[in-house]
Amino acid sequence: MFQDTKAFSGFSVDDIKKAKEFYGGTLGLRVSEEHGMLFLQLGGGGGNVLLYPKDNHKAADFTVLNFPVADVEKTVDELTALGVTFERYPGFDHDAKGIVREQGEGMPSIAWFKDPAGNVLSVLDESP
Numbered sequence: 706m707f708q709d710t711k712a713f714s715g716f717s718v719d720d721i722k723k724a725k726e727f728y729g730g731t732l733g734l735r736v737s738e739e740h741g742m743l744f745l746q747l748g749g750g751g752g753n754v755l756l757y758p759k760d761n762h763k764a765a766d767f768t769v770l771n772f773p774v775a776d777v778e779k780t781v782d783e784l785t786a787l788g789v790t791f792e793r794y795p796g797f798d799h800d801a802k803g804i805v806r807e808q809g810e811g812m813p814s815i816a817w818f819k820d821p822a823g824n825v826l827s828v829l830d831e832s833p
Contacts (some may be wrong), residue, residue: 715755716769718743718822719762727821728756731787732772764823773831777804777814780828784818792817792825 718724721743728745729736735746743756754770774780781791781802791803794817799805804816813830820826 711752713753713755714769715757716765716824717759717762718756718820718824719759720821721756721758723821724756731784731789762822764819765825768817768825768827770824771827771829774828775831777816777828777830778802781816784828789818792819 721738721741725736725738725743728734728743737744737746741758745754745756747754772780781804785791785802793799793803797805798808802816803818804814806814807830813832815827815829817825817827
């Protein structure tokens with residue numbers, strides 16, 4: 706039924722202007738704005754993600770967007786230099802930079818951070 710549709714995901718933010726600055730400026734994504742909403746154009750065939758304003762926004766307490774990268778540590782360093790703070794969650798062994806190194810077979814290195822609206826994002830090792 707839906708195998709040929711161009712589906713996309715979306716999540717809410719509390720401030721479109723701050724979201725546009727963060728996703729476009731800090732993260733360097735291509736961002737377009739239409740009808741008071743943002744569309745993130747993801748590279749590598751990732752499609753689009755819709756960010757919509759919501760007055761009573763409640764941040765997601767789970768990861769809403771993952772960014773596979775070639776070098777997690779280098780990416781964490783670059784984002785930290787831009788003012789991004791990395792999260793630490795109970796049950797994970799984080800290093801000093803907030804990176805959880807491979808925690809078992811097939812588990813990539815990963816580091817979590819939040820957008821200005823408090824939604825959880827991650828950078829993770831793109832290699833298998």
